[in-house]
Amino acid sequence: MTGVMARDARPVREAENRLEKFNTDRERLLSExxxxxxxxxxxxxxxxxxxxxxxVLNDVAFCEIRRLEASGEGSDRWKDLSRRLLGMxxxxxxxxxxxxxxxxxxxxxxxxxxxxxxxxxxxxxxLLGFLFSPTANIKEGMNSLRHLDARIxxxxxxxxxxxxxxxxxxxxxxxxxxxxxxPAIGLGLTRAGLPPTTYGAGKNLxxxxxxxxxxxxxxxxRVDRRLKFELYKDVLKEYSTVLLEHGYHSLxxxxxxxCRSNIIEKNLKLGLLGTSVTAYKNSVxxxxxxxxxxxxxxxxxxxxxxEAETLIDDYLAEVGKSRxxxxxxxxxxxxxxxxxxxxILAHEGSxxxxxxxxxxxxxxxxxxxGESIDRAGRIVDPxxxxxxxxxxxxxxxxxxxxxxxxxxxxxxxxYPRLTVFHxxxxxxxxxxxxxxxxxxxxxxxxxxxxxxxxxxxxxxAVLRSIDRLRARLLENPAYGAEHPLHTSQxxxxxxxxxxxGLSTYHTRPILLRTNEMMTALDLxxxxxxxxxxxxxxxxxx
Amino acid sequence: xxxxxxxxxxxxxxxxxxALGSMLARHGRRVxxxxxxxxxxxxxxxTRRSPRLPDAxxxxxxxxxxxxxxxxxxxxxxxxxxxxxxVRDRARELGDVIDxxxxxxxxxxxxxAPANRAGTHLxxxxxxxxxxxxxxxxKVGVLAGPALxxxxxxxxYSSMVIASRFDEVVDEGRRLLSAxxxxxVYTSKDLIGVELASALSGAYTVALGLADGLxxxxxxxxxxxxxxxxxxxxxxxxxxxxxxTFSGLAGLGNLLVRSQGDxxxxxxxxxxxxxxIVTAxxxxxxxxxxxxxxxxxxxxxxxxxxxxxxxxxxxxxTLEPREAAQQIGDTVAFEE
Numbered sequence: 036m037t038g039v040m041a042r043d044a045r046p047v048r049e050a051e052n053r054l055e056k057f058n059t060d061r062e063r064l065l066s067e068x069x070x071x072x073x074x075x076x077x078x079x080x081x082x083x084x085x086x087x088x089x090x091v092l093n094d095v096a097f098c099e100i101r102r103l104e105a106s107g108e109g110s111d112r113w114k115d116l117s118r119r120l121l122g123m124x125x126x127x128x129x130x131x132x133x134x135x136x137x138x139x140x141x142x143x144x145x146x147x148x149x150x151x152x153x154x155x156x157x158x159x160x161x162l163l164g165f166l167f168s169p170t171a172n173i174k175e176g177m178n179s180l181r182h183l184d185a186r187i188x189x190x191x192x193x194x195x196x197x198x199x200x201x202x203x204x205x206x207x208x209x210x211x212x213x214x215x216x217x218p219a220i221g222l223g224l225t226r227a228g229l230p231p232t233t234y235g236a237g238k239n240l241x242x243x244x245x246x247x248x249x250x251x252x253x254x255x256x257r258v259d260r261r262l263k264f265e266l267y268k269d270v271l272k273e274y275s276t277v278l279l280e281h282g283y284h285s286l287x288x289x290x291x292x293x294c295r296s297n298i299i300e301k302n303l304k305l306g307l308l309g310t311s312v313t314a315y316k317n318s319v320x321x322x323x324x325x326x327x328x329x330x331x332x333x334x335x336x337x338x339x340x341x342e343a344e345t346l347i348d349d350y351l352a353e354v355g356k357s358r359x360x361x362x363x364x365x366x367x368x369x370x371x372x373x374x375x376x377x378x379i380l381a382h383e384g385s386x387x388x389x390x391x392x393x394x395x396x397x398x399x400x401x402x403x404x405g406e407s408i409d410r411a412g413r414i415v416d417p418x419x420x421x422x423x424x425x426x427x428x429x430x431x432x433x434x435x436x437x438x439x440x441x442x443x444x445x446x447x448x449x450y451p452r453l454t455v456f457h458x459x460x461x462x463x464x465x466x467x468x469x470x471x472x473x474x475x476x477x478x479x480x481x482x483x484x485x486x487x488x489x490x491x492x493x494x495x496a497v498l499r500s501i502d503r504l505r506a507r508l509l510e511n512p513a514y515g516a517e518h519p520l521h522t523s524q525x526x527x528x529x530x531x532x533x534x535x536g537l538s539t540y541h542t543r544p545i546l547l548r549t550n551e552m553m554t555a556l557d558l559x560x561x562x563x564x565x566x567x568x569x570x571x572x573x574x575x576x
Numbered sequence: 577x578x579x580x581x582x583x584x585x586x587x588x589x590x591x592x593x594x595a596l597g598s599m600l601a602r603h604g605r606r607v608x609x610x611x612x613x614x615x616x617x618x619x620x621x622x623t624r625r626s627p628r629l630p631d632a633x634x635x636x637x638x639x640x641x642x643x644x645x646x647x648x649x650x651x652x653x654x655x656x657x658x659x660x661x662x663v664r665d666r667a668r669e670l671g672d673v674i675d676x677x678x679x680x681x682x683x684x685x686x687x688x689a690p691a692n693r694a695g696t697h698l699x700x701x702x703x704x705x706x707x708x709x710x711x712x713x714x715k716v717g718v719l720a721g722p723a724l725x726x727x728x729x730x731x732x733y734s735s736m737v738i739a740s741r742f743d744e745v746v747d748e749g750r751r752l753l754s755a756x757x758x759x760x761v762y763t764s765k766d767l768i769g770v771e772l773a774s775a776l777s778g779a780y781t782v783a784l785g786l787a788d789g790l791x792x793x794x795x796x797x798x799x800x801x802x803x804x805x806x807x808x809x810x811x812x813x814x815x816x817x818x819x820x821t822f823s824g825l826a827g828l829g830n831l832l833v834r835s836q837g838d839x840x841x842x843x844x845x846x847x848x849x850x851x852x853i854v855t856a857x858x859x860x861x862x863x864x865x866x867x868x869x870x871x872x873x874x875x876x877x878x879x880x881x882x883x884x885x886x887x888x889x890x891x892x893x894t895l896e897p898r899e900a901a902q903q904i905g906d907t908v909a910f911e912e
Contacts, residue, residue, distance in 0.1 A: 417676065
């Protein structure tokens with residue numbers, strides 16, 4: 036890996052902050068989104084059936100009535116629309132469509148206030164920690180968060196990423212473990228000399244007025260996951276497309292929601308990622324094939340995860356049917372957030388943000404200066420991927436979806452190598468392996484019912500497991516790497532710091548160490564932390 | 577529609593590529609055949625005949641070239657019809673001249689040879705993956721099925737299936753290669769299935785040659801064919817393919833046509849194995865290589881494949897042919 040930054044190094048050249056012109060552009064962007072969505076829907080409506088405007092409008096009304104009634108809110112406006120639909124002329128329907136697209140566009144669109152950005156980053160990035168202090172007691176929060184910046188370590192392919200940010204537009208695609216990710220990646224970008232990005236954030240995160248203030252003014256746009264109808268998704272995707280076409284660096288969490296299991300994400304949600312292909316295709320059609328877009332894989336690696344308890348409970352409650360939106364987790368409890376900062380971020384490099392090598396929107400690698408290359412290393416023209424036999428740009432949604440799937444596979448393949456293991460992960464994996472050996476199974480549900488004797492393992496065996504795990508990491512960079520600041524630490528020290536972390540923050544200790552034995556007190560959380568290493572096969576295989 | 581969009585480029589002037597090109601040209605399609613062998617190119621251009629297919633008169637819309645750049649600039653749709661041994665080199669060469677707009681469909685009914693002599697077979701590697709490694713375009717597909725060169729040149733009725741993840745590849749393939757009744761092109765999205773089914777049919781052709789060499793009764797032969805399709809479907813499903821693909825043109829269709837005559841190298845290998853002649857590595861056919869690779873794949877995916885395992889054991893000399901036949905026959909029957 037090249038371009039690893041020293042802890043306190045600042046980049047020589049900082050990328051331009053394009054968001055500074057966002058507010059001037061905002062109305063134009065919004066109008067462009069509305070124009071495109073309405074034009075497309077009107078054109079499609081001519082085929083009738085599910086594409087007819089009557090159906091599209093009814094879909095909106097039906098979904099809104101159902102959502103509002105479920106939450107006990109009034110839905111008269113939508114019932115009225117539903118009633119009027121049958122009697123509406125085509126002109127009326129087009130007008131209603133325009134009005135709705137505009138309404139949802141305004142709901143989505145963000146804002147960027149350079150003064151807020153300057154306040155958040157200029158006075159000291161530690162103040163970004165303010166985001167996590169949705170409390171009346173701001174003073175206490177501020178004090179506890181004073182050194183947040185030093186706790187974030189950013190490294191990886193930052194030079195190439197900066198070159199790509201200068202040449203084109205970045206789409207930053209981090210792994211997603213916590214609501215802390217947005218500010219953590221924000222600080223990570225700043226430390227790496229990369230520009231701030233706009234990003235879609237769940238509307239639930241905007242309910243806190245302090246948080247909302249910063250997010251709204253630092254380029255975030257609102258994504259309301261409760262709105263399931265196609266028209267809303269259209270608006271959202273078009274907004275993202277238009278932002279990219281206009282050169283606004285963006286951030287998507289391809290995992291969608293926070294990863295419940297803590298396993299490195301493999302199945303990525305490709306909806307917003309797909310807007311990168313559309314945006315590039317539009318630029319090629321407009322005669323600007325050199326308006327390149329770059330996908331930047333990033334991992335955010337926490338020593339401990341604020342919301343771990345809720346996330347793993349949700350995962351294990353019913354695998355595959357976990358809640359998509361969680362509103363009552365640790366992130367909503369002020370005390371837990373402060374506790375997190377006091378105890379967890381007291382450790383230097385508690386969060387490592389590791390940047391990978393950028394890809395183009397078709398999943399091709401790029402050279403150091405951002406030229407696309409094929410797998411054999413030859414320079415390729417990315418514009419050719421959207422062209423037909425005569426060099427004309429061809430619209431083909433299925434082709435573009437396939438490109439996006441290929442991009443998703445490349446991204447998912449990049450994450451394990453970029454994973455950084457803290458002592459908490461290594462210790463959790465070592466203890467877990469020993470427990471599994473005792474019980475003769477790796478199935479969490481069986482282990483949860485296992486006799487308590489199986490949950491006790493000798494410290495010596497755990498130390499030997501840590502040694503072997505570290506040796507395997509050195510041999511196989513594709514598995515990820517140890518924390519860059521702690522590679523010289525002895526396994527014994529790793530064990531001490533890991534056990535300390537795992538036994539001091541969460542509501543009950545995960546591990547208990549007594550003389551020569553270690554006991555797992557919270558198997559679910561042990562499973563959660565060892566899951567970060569789940570892509571590393573067991574030693575026997 | 578431009579000439580370029582309506583032209584089919586064929587990589588490799590072997591028997592199948594030349595027969596396909598000849599048939600398409602006969603139906604008015606412009607075809608460019610790329611061969612590295614200058615004498616073949618000259619023969620086609622000057623005499624309208626190819627030494628690889630001497631009986632066929634090659635119509636005018638078929639041109640031959642030794643220049644890959646010309647192939648890539650004059651045709652966007654390319655069919656790769658080379659031996660599985662040559663696919664890596666050809667993909668690399670082609671990769672020098674094509675871009676992301678090209679469509680490359682291969683007609684190689686085998687699993688590729690290992691990247692190097694020392695290495696073991698990459699068990700998950702299919703020809704389409706070699707193509708993706710070697711060239712920029714992602715629009716790759718496979719063309720497979722029981723269309724023999726002699727059928728294509730003799731104006732007999734034949735059918736093939738084209739598969740790709742990209743609708744564009746499948747649609748263009750169907751448009752450019754369909755020449756009914758000489759060739760009907762069916763379509764599929766199951767790229768993995770069609771590639772595996774086609775490759776495995778070569779492996780099972782070895783098995784059928786061996787069974788015939790042992791004078792297996794016709795009923796037992798029928799059982800062998802149906803069990804082969806069943807186990808191939810299991811392997812395919814485990815590898816991400818659709819089971820029904822294996823009873824289609826690329827699977828059952830290919831197996832039936834290859835096992836009927838004495839011209840298939842795989843079938844003849846099976847007959848020689850039955851006679852007790854264990855062939856050395858260099859003499860193995862594409863079907864034999866597919867059998868060995870597929871056994872590794874089955875092992876990694878934990879799929880039970882008694883027929884294929886029996887053939888592999890005979891190929892490796894660890895079982896006598898009659899012992900293998902006995903073992904396959906003794907396999908415990910489960911629900912079909």
